[in-house]
Amino acid sequence: MRRRRPSPPWALGLAALALLATLGKAGAETLLRTRLNADIRSTDPGTNRDANTDAVVAHIVEGLVAFRDDTSIGPMLAESWAVSNEGKTYTFRLRQGVKFHNGAAMTADDVVWSLKRWLDPATQWRCLSEFSATGIARIEKIEAPDAQTVAITLDQPTALFLPTLARPDCGQTAIIHRDSVGPDGKWITPVGTGPFKLGEWKRGQYMDLIRFDGYVSRSEPRTGYTGAKDVKVDRVRFNVIPDSSAAKAGLLSGSLDVIMSLSIPDLEELKSRPEVQLSITPALGLTGILFQTRDPLLKDVRIRRAIALSIDTAQIVDAVMMGTARPNNSALPLGSPFYSEAQSHGYTQNIAEAKKLLLEAGYRGQPIKMITNKRYSFVFDSSVLVQAMAQAVGINIELEVMDWAAQLDRYNRGDYQSMAFVYSARLDPSLSFEMLTGPKASQPRKVWDNPEGQEMLRQSMMIDDTAKRQALFDEMHKRFIADVPMIALFNGAELTALRKSIKGYAGWLYPEPRFWGVMVE
Amino acid sequence: MLGYLARRLAMTVPTLLLVAIGVFALVRLIPGDPVQVMLGDAADPAQAAQLRAQLGLDQPMPVQFMHWIGKLAAGDFGHSITNNLAVLPLILDRFQVSAVIVLVAVAAAACIAVPAGLVAAWKQNSLLDLSVVGGATLLLSIPSFWLGLLLLLLFGLKLKWLPVIGYVPFAENVWQAATFIVLPIATLTMVEIGVLTRMARAASIEVLRLEYVTHARAKGVPEWRVLARHVLPNAFAPTWTLIGLVLGHLLGGIAVIETVFTLPGLGRLLVDSIFARDYPVVQGCLLFTAVIYVLVNLIVDLCYPLFDPRVTVA
Numbered sequence: 001m002r003r004r005r006p007s008p009p010w011a012l013g014l015a016a017l018a019l020l021a022t023l024g025k026a027g028a029e030t031l032l033r034t035r036l037n038a039d040i041r042s043t044d045p046g047t048n049r050d051a052n053t054d055a056v057v058a059h060i061v062e063g064l065v066a067f068r069d070d071t072s073i074g075p076m077l078a079e080s081w082a083v084s085n086e087g088k089t090y091t092f093r094l095r096q097g098v099k100f101h102n103g104a105a106m107t108a109d110d111v112v113w114s115l116k117r118w119l120d121p122a123t124q125w126r127c128l129s130e131f132s133a134t135g136i137a138r139i140e141k142i143e144a145p146d147a148q149t150v151a152i153t154l155d156q157p158t159a160l161f162l163p164t165l166a167r168p169d170c171g172q173t174a175i176i177h178r179d180s181v182g183p184d185g186k187w188i189t190p191v192g193t194g195p196f197k198l199g200e201w202k203r204g205q206y207m208d209l210i211r212f213d214g215y216v217s218r219s220e221p222r223t224g225y226t227g228a229k230d231v232k233v234d235r236v237r238f239n240v241i242p243d244s245s246a247a248k249a250g251l252l253s254g255s256l257d258v259i260m261s262l263s264i265p266d267l268e269e270l271k272s273r274p275e276v277q278l279s280i281t282p283a284l285g286l287t288g289i290l291f292q293t294r295d296p297l298l299k300d301v302r303i304r305r306a307i308a309l310s311i312d313t314a315q316i317v318d319a320v321m322m323g324t325a326r327p328n329n330s331a332l333p334l335g336s337p338f339y340s341e342a343q344s345h346g347y348t349q350n351i352a353e354a355k356k357l358l359l360e361a362g363y364r365g366q367p368i369k370m371i372t373n374k375r376y377s378f379v380f381d382s383s384v385l386v387q388a389m390a391q392a393v394g395i396n397i398e399l400e401v402m403d404w405a406a407q408l409d410r411y412n413r414g415d416y417q418s419m420a421f422v423y424s425a426r427l428d429p430s431l432s433f434e435m436l437t438g439p440k441a442s443q444p445r446k447v448w449d450n451p452e453g454q455e456m457l458r459q460s461m462m463i464d465d466t467a468k469r470q471a472l473f474d475e476m477h478k479r480f481i482a483d484v485p486m487i488a489l490f491n492g493a494e495l496t497a498l499r500k501s502i503k504g505y506a507g508w509l510y511p512e513p514r515f516w517g518v519m520v521e
Numbered sequence: 522m523l524g525y526l527a528r529r530l531a532m533t534v535p536t537l538l539l540v541a542i543g544v545f546a547l548v549r550l551i552p553g554d555p556v557q558v559m560l561g562d563a564a565d566p567a568q569a570a571q572l573r574a575q576l577g578l579d580q581p582m583p584v585q586f587m588h589w590i591g592k593l594a595a596g597d598f599g600h601s602i603t604n605n606l607a608v609l610p611l612i613l614d615r616f617q618v619s620a621v622i623v624l625v626a627v628a629a630a631a632c633i634a635v636p637a638g639l640v641a642a643w644k645q646n647s648l649l650d651l652s653v654v655g656g657a658t659l660l661l662s663i664p665s666f667w668l669g670l671l672l673l674l675l676f677g678l679k680l681k682w683l684p685v686i687g688y689v690p691f692a693e694n695v696w697q698a699a700t701f702i703v704l705p706i707a708t709l710t711m712v713e714i715g716v717l718t719r720m721a722r723a724a725s726i727e728v729l730r731l732e733y734v735t736h737a738r739a740k741g742v743p744e745w746r747v748l749a750r751h752v753l754p755n756a757f758a759p760t761w762t763l764i765g766l767v768l769g770h771l772l773g774g775i776a777v778i779e780t781v782f783t784l785p786g787l788g789r790l791l792v793d794s795i796f797a798r799d800y801p802v803v804q805g806c807l808l809f810t811a812v813i814y815v816l817v818n819l820i821v822d823l824c825y826p827l828f829d830p831r832v833t834v835a
């Protein structure tokens with residue numbers, strides 16, 4: 001038998017250090033460690049922001065209303081609301097006893113102050129344009145009849161008022177205390193009502209959120225960004241780790257507890273690890289192939305349709321998403337309450353029909369350039385499969401790989417023949433169509449330039465009646481499929497890996513984490 | 522000496538100006554702009570235009586360039602587009618991390634590579650020489666990110682001796698700081714040993730062939746003294762030049778190591794800023810790296826006479 005060689009002294013020293021560190025932690029606070037792939041931009045909700053910023057800030061601040069798990073709107077800081085004046089006046093009754101992080105009680109005055117600050121152009125709130133002449137409606141009045149009531153009057157009725165207030169990228173139109181800004185109006189720190197307070201932020205390294213002991217939780221179960229927010233850890237640390245391999249190593253070594261937004265290859269690898277559990281949730285993003293309908297070749301709908309009929313969406317999604325997502329040719333996401341039987345009718349692979357259409361269109365193998373990127377593995381893999389399947393009917397697609405910023409530039413200018421693209425989550429069906437629909441002459445990034453579609457979209461934004469909206473979305477879907485301005489493929493999935501010691505985590509349709517209700521055992 | 526120093530410093534001004542123009546033009550030539558990256562696929566054109574105007578990106582290129590150069594002359598590198606932090610303090614903060622790793626790694630590599638090269642040259646064509654050359658070639662051929670990942674897997678995941686992610690500054694906790702930078706330094710050291718060993722060996726072989734070495738041996742000087750007194754100092758001079766180059770090269774290329782080991786260094790700042798098209802930070806990082814490169818080469822040149830008295834600076 002071989003004798004084990006003694007460990008070198010320096011290794012013993014390091015081991016002793018590690019042991020000391022472990023002992024030091026005994027009986028200390030509970031800490032949940034997670035990862036961000038890039039640092040957040042600021043702590044001012046809905047202003048200088050990106051998805052990471054929204055994700056962190058959503059733990060610190062809250063708005064009057066918030067999205068539920070199924071993307072419907074629920075109350076948050078508002079107890080209830082009533083709509084009058086033909087859909088133009090919203091009167092919110094505020095919850096009693098809600099406290100800001102500085103201990104002050106939330107009143108209608110704080111709500112009015114916060115809303116007016118968002119509407120001040122100097123704040124540079126992302127969603128200000130929604131309340132301008134070209135947006136969903138203008139806000140004409142914000143009043144506080146008493147300390148628990150706020151009334152907001154719009155210039156026209158809109159179905160999007162509450163969903164816009166709740167939008168995470170609008171910072172949920174957070175209600176903040178005026179201590180959040182200095183006497184000069186400059187942003188200092190978020191003094192919100194959320195279940196966590198802002199802790200230390202070391203730029204480029206980590207950001208800590210500390211449990212807010214004065215938090216007054218709602219009573220109904222956790223749902224979306226509303227419901228009960230029962231914090232079960234003392235601190236959450238978001239570590240900035242750009243490299244996904246490093247993050248994975250961090251999770252496996254026990255340095256991290258949760259990593260979100262896993263790529264499919266990472267998921268496959270982590271599936272077999274006993275110390276890791278996975279959370280797979282349908283997502284709201286949309287991956288698809290966009291066509292430039294003003295391109296000399298692709299303006300012929302027969303060629304676009306031939307490409308759509310050449311591919312087998314289900315096969316692509318299975319291969320690319322490894323069974324974590326389902327095919328969807330509709331602009332509406334699968335989880336949407338408006339996703340009806342009508343939306344399930346998409347493109348069915350039909351090689352003979354595709355070849356016939358190409359013949360009729362006089363297509364003779366001219367190359368079609370398709371821009372793609374490797375930032376999202378599923379986008380690149382989808383484009384490769386679409387290229388291969390289209391080739392089988394004689395369509396000659398050439399892939400051009402770009403970095404994300406370069407592709408966004410081409411997308412915004414409409415400067416492409418086709419591109420494999422991924423849209424970020426939209427939480428309202430009107431917004432799902434809005435991201436695709438519009439006149440290309442003035443909005444080159446829009447893919448579906450159909451005046452009737454635009455009119456139906458406008459109506460869907462005005463009408464609050466669910467049945468009427470459903471009828472509009474169904475009709476829009478039919479025309480969208482017929483026009484083939486793009487081939488929607490799937491909505492993807494939010495893939496999260498957690499150490500087995502983490503309990504109570506649940507993903508939802510919006511691809512951002514919630515660390516209330518989560519325990520470290 | 523002072524005259525030489527003044528001339529060399531004066532020469533760096535046009536060099537850096539050329540670098541500044543090149544950096545500015547190249548960064549602007551990359552398609553995609555920060556506003557689009559910030560606003561993503563939901564960019565509202567009016568909002569994008571407003572943001573662009575606010576960041577001064579709607580101005581003509583020459584105006585933007587003159588604005589940047591004017592501020593640079595006053596020592597102001599501008600502010601980051603993505604988080605509005607002042608660029609120079611940001612760079613200096615990140616540079617500390619990179620500098621420690623690079624300096625320690627190069628010093629360690631030199632301490633191992635120079636004697637190894639000398640011994641290999643002394644025993645030229647022996648099994649020992651073959652092993653040293655083979656080892657050096659192997660280290661030279663391994664991509665640094667791969668080596669880094671292997672070390673990470675071995676010491677972080679398998680043996681659990683060292684932390685896998687994170688960073689603590691030395692000022693905060695020396696021991697913890699050391700555990701975080703051991704692996705990145707080891708990776709860089711191993712990569713650079715390859716280059717330096719081959720250079721030290723080649724230089725030593727040349728020196729060993731010179732007459733004064735034969736003469737020293739003929740006089741009966743002990744072999745270790747021949748190597749230490751006559752060969753090493755003369756073989757070290759060309760290696761010293763290479764060390765200067767390696768230092769500059771590493772500062773520019775450390776991004777990969779900083780990404781693998783999640784270190785908040787200059788390289789990672791540069792890469793992140795390129796993806797975000799954060800022009801002021803990208804420009805600042807590149808210009809700063811150029812300044813460091815120029816300074817390192819200047820120091821190398823000034824120190825050269827210490828190792829080779831035949832060279833004088835005047």
